Amino acid sequence: MKVVRHIAVNVFKESVRDKVLYNLVVFAVLLISTSYLLGQLTAGQDMKIIKDLGLASISIFGLLIAVFIGIGLVWKEVEKRSIYALLSKPMGRGEFILGKYCGLVLTLLINVGIMTIAYYAVLAYLGWTADPATRTSWPASPTDPAMLEAIALIIVELMLVTAIALFFSTFSSPFLSAMLTPGLWDIGHFNDDLRNLGAVTGSPAAASVARGLYYVLPNFSAFDVKAQVVHGQAVPLSYVGLTSLYGLTYLALVVLGAATIFARRDFK
Amino acid sequence: MDAIRTEALTKHYTSGFWRPRPYLALDALTLQVGQGEVFGFLGPNGAGKTTTLKLLMQLIYPTSGRAEILGKPVGDVGVKQRIGYLPEQPYFYDYLTAEELLEYFAAIFGYAPAERRARASKLLDEVGIGAERRLQLRKFSKGMLQRVGVAQALINDPEIVFLDEPMSGLDPLGRREIRHLILRLRDRGCTVFFSSHVLGDAEALCSRVAILVNGHLATAGRLSEMLAFQVRGWELVVSGLTEAALQKARALGHVTGAAPLGESRYALELPLTPPPERILAELMAQGARLVSLNPLRDTLEDFFVRHVSGDARARPSTSLGAGGPEPS
Known part of the structure; x- marks a missing residue:
């Protein structure tokens, strides 16, 4: 597992040096400017909109990183031939995939x-500066901890998207991936x-095919x-737990599939 | 136990998308390399040298045959712990510095942080990377990357090191440094297996060589034996030789060629028989004085060219014949 850790740290280092984390600046600017604008235009509804927009932004920014880094994760190593020296070191190909x-x-x-810290900071500031009459119209507290449930599921979803991107990256070009x-991801949202x-x-017949796809494709x-969570409706922890378990099982199978394909590849 | 052993190692590739055509990149290569040898793996471009090295590193899988390193199948993680590999035209993570790259690889070998730093520093000194070691590799020239490549191949003090075209991209000074490095590795008992099409490197370094042509092993053996086998006469340089003595030797067939060097000095070409000592005695009896006597033999380059052209004539390419493009 030490090898996996070293490879993982190296991937993170690459992301930092390739300035991937700059997206955080874009996120912060977007969130703060939108909050300010909505605060000027709406009364009472702004908190819900800002919460919704913030969660959607966390999801979209994460998705962009997962897809656009994930699809090149293995392909780039093979294409640039940096994998030759690495795979000659004492490691299995499975460890390489898991590390990546x-x-x-x-x-x-x-x-x-x-992004979550920035999100809660903006919401706390808005809650603190809002007048009491507006505050009573909100269905939930600005810093409602229930939003962490939504963020937890976003993380599992992003982990699954990463696994899928990595899977395609092991055998196809970035364009196809x-x-x-x-x-x-899109089909999975209409599952x-x-x-x-x-x-x-x-x-x-069509019903059987559709039902088969329903079970095979990620939901x-x-x-x-x-x-x-934005409307203050409770999401049971058991739902979060079971959905996370589903996501983690699915992604484990996808990573296993990626490792299996990768183990058989020739690097010409 | 051999350091490296291959038995009928064969690799077919296919090329073309709509009508895939197989071609033979490596044809039943059987080879043994002993421990502590400096083994030269020679051949022109596209001969299958890189394919062989990739098979030994298990970057590709053989179509048939098998390969062992230190008595274990290639790909064994325990074996990888004991070997080093420099790929052809190496490319490394360009966002890392040379120091960071070597420390990263040392970490994969399981060294503690202090040991990683010490090893990286020592090896970078050894390959002549100075203050540049703290620059990102994207700023490195091809020659400097090659030096870093050699350093990373030695990060674990390997028992066997595989070098694919180690002199590629280096200036004359760099080539000399790498030659000295290979000799130092040999002196401390490391087996060196290197591929090259630069024959001077092999002549200077190798105890044994194998010549690969179109995926097929043309010949393998001790360099001294190969060259000795090819001795085709003697070059005798004498001074004080008279024209009459030269004509007499020519008439007897004891001299097959003569080139005047000035001041009554001649470079004479002698046949293999009679023995050169006898011819020299005859010439000296007529007033000639010995300057030097050397065997006339093929250089490795002559040997190499003859085998390449001979093999090309003997093995016309077929759809599953040798001679396909070497994968890049």
Whole structure:
């Protein structure tokens, strides 16, 4: 596991030196400027909108990092041939894949962590400066800890997207991976529609195929509880736990698949 | 136990997307390299040298045959702990400094932080990287990257080091330094397996060589034996030789060529028989004085060219024949 750790730290170092964390500045500017503008335009609804926008931004920024770094994670090593010297060192190819994966997840965790702190800081400031009448109209406290549940599920979702990007990166070009990964993410958000397709079409064959796809494709919509927490609706911890377990199991299988494909590759 | 052993190691590739055509990159290579040897793996571009090294590093898998390093199958993590590898035209993480790269690789070998720093520093000194070691590798020239590549191949004090074209991209001074480094490795008992198409390097360094042509092993053996086998006469330099004595020797067939060097000195080409001592005695009896006597033999370059052209004639390429492009 030491090898995995060293590879992961190196991936993180690459992200920092390639200025990936600059996205945090964009995030902070976006959040603060939007909060200010909405505060000028709306009364009472601004807190919900800002909460929603903040969570969506954390998700989108994380998604961009997961996809655009993830798809080049292995491909770049192979294409630039830096992998030759590395794989001749005492490690298995599985450790290489796991290290790369953990490195990107570490980058994402630090990113999301910093964005979350910035998010709560802006919300706390808005809550502190709001007048009491406006405050009573809010369905939940500005710094409602329930939002952490939504952020936890965003993290699991991003970990799964990273695993999928890494999987494609082990055998296809970044261009193809850049089509397939967001494509799969998009389909995964409409997964519930696949389950209901049978009832709509009336064709047993189509219903079976749709149902099969429903079970095979990742159900990304399950990770999205942003609307509930923004509106102050309770999300049971058991739901968060089970959904996380589903995500972690799925991503473990995807990383295993990536390692299996990678183990058989020839580096010409 | 051999340091390296391959048995009928074969690799086919396929090229083309719509109509894939197989071609043979390496054809049943059987080779043994003893421990402590400096072994030269020679051949022209596309001969299969890099393919062989990649097979030994398990960067590619063989179509058939097998390879062992230190008595264990290639790819064994325990074996990787004991070897070093310099890829051809190495590329490393350009966001790291040379120091950081070496420390990173040392960490993978399991060294403690202080030991990593010490090893990195010592090796960078050894390959002639000075203050530049704290610059990111993206600022390094090709020659400097090659030096860093050699250093990273030695980070674990390997028992066997595989160097793919180690002199590539180096200036004359750099080549000399790497030659000295290889000799120092040999002196401390390290087996060195290096590929090259620069024959002078092999002549200067190798105890044994193998010549690979179009994926096929043309010949392998001790360099001295190969060259001795090719001795085709003698070069005798004499002074005080008269024209009459030269004509007589020519008439007897004892001199097959003569080049005047000025001041009654001649470089004479003698056949293998009769023995040069006898011819020299005859000439000296007529007033000639010995300046030097050397065997006339093929250089490795002559040997190499002959084998390459001979093999190319003997082995016309087929759809599954040798001679396909070497993967980059």
